[in-house]
Amino acid sequence: MSAFNDFLVEESIIQPGTNIFTVQKLDPNIDYYIVGFIMKQCDDIDMHGISRGPNNAQKSYSNATKLRAGTTYGFRKSGRRGKVPWSRATALGNPSISDLVSSYMLGLHKRKVTKGETSTSARAIGPDTLRRLYEHNHKPENWNNEHLSQGNWCGGNTRRLLQAVYLIAFTCLLRIDEVLNLQAHEVDVYDNKDDIGCMSITLPFRKNAPVGGIPPFVLQELPEQMAHLCPVRAFSAWISASRINKGNLFPNIDKRDRPKAEVFLQLFQNNLWNLDIIPYPYGTHSFRRGGCQWFACELRWSIRQICEWGGWSTDFSHLTIVKYLISANDTPTLRRDEFFKLDRQVVKCMTCGRTCPCA
Structure with missing residues (x-):
């Protein structure tokens, strides 16, 4: 200083x-x-x-x-x-x-x-941090807030928008620009034959598919204990509050255009400050990297399955996906003194119910 x-x-x-x-x-x-x-x-x-x-x-x-x-x-x-x-x-x-x-x-x-400086990957955001963001944003004084103040930098609707963008990018492995560019006619919300809430997102084009032909991202409502990771719930809450039914789904404050990525990043960093998390290691790519690691480490998806879902090439000669799975900038999964501590306490897997270290 x-x-x-x-x-x-x-x-x-x-x-x-x-x-x-x-x-x-x-x-x-x-x-x-x-x-x-x-x-x-x-x-x-x-x-x-x-x-x-x-x-x-x-x-x-x-x-x-x-x-x-x-x-x-x-x-x-x-x-x-x-x-x-x-x-x-x-x-x-x-x-x-x-x-x-x-x-x-x-x-x-x-x-x-x-100029050739090695790029540092944005730190992946994990389910635990998303849970903390979800719980903070859903507090009544934040979720129902309609007025800005010195101690509260945004209203409830902005928090609903952020929650929807966070979880769509996280679960669909999308770039932030791809989420912010979404139009109302590209997202379909419905109940399936089992009466489970679903949503389908169809991108018109993306970086590796400039002429379209992109398979839709079909999402189902997650169980109640995973509500903090559920894009269907978050998107429904945003649409219910905003009542948007045409044009940009995530408009800027003036409602005439989508928010720019740098504006979203500033809002995201403000949200991290709410949790006393220093935000600068995180970026707009944190959600894509975090979702990739969530699929691989917690849901146990294969690399091929992740690539198919995210729209990456399954030609594994380049393994671009590795940079999403591993980075020295990520929060360590274990302390250095825990690797050979074979009796360490582990967390129960929400998918298979096991509690062994390999779960």
Whole structure:
């Protein structure tokens, strides 16, 4: 945190000895200075547009996320500004949690990857985290909330939208853009012959099928104990509240267009802050990766079955699916001292009912 103070002193924005994190009345442009702070160490130009030159080594994108996390923590703990997104109009909230900083970080990541920096996979989101999000969003003060406030960054309908997008992307292994682009005529909700709620999603095209011909994703309502993972329940709740029956299923706030991926990412990160989870390792791909791992590790689907469902090639010479199943950025399944602890307690499998470690 002291590094950000030193940067502001160097730029003549604050006086020496001032701790920006405890200042009560902040400059409305403070989020711009956070971007400048990150640019100075991790970008090829500074916030004044001056090139840093080839001899000044740039730090990695991973380091940039740590710098941002440090400022977020500083304003949250020392400044008691919480996890509410920054508002320039009122100068309230946490400046590090702003649309400007989020947009810059997305652009920086793309530039780093283009220049050859190894891309770090978004951390997979697991069923336990989805359960926590479900339980938090369904609290009456959140689910039934119609007004924004300093302590509540969105209304109940936004939480319904998020729940539906989370679980459709997670269970259908879709890219976030594919979910946000869904139109009303592409989703069919119905009861099957056993009177079980179902929904069918038919994409008009996607990256690996630009001319269409994509098999539908047919989903059934999951049991009550798996409600936090059920896209049928989540989508029905969203449609019941929004009453959308044509056009974009997930419109933006102005209701004239779909929300952009970066807007969704900011909302998702805000939701993670509600759970005191640092959101920066997560991205829009977290749901696709998490769903893939859920199918493989908990539902015990074969790799071929996952590929068929998700629309990946079953030509296993490239094994693109491996990057969805395994990443060093994911939360470890076991501590290092637990691998050879053969009598460790295990969780009962919801599918087969076994409790042995191989279940």
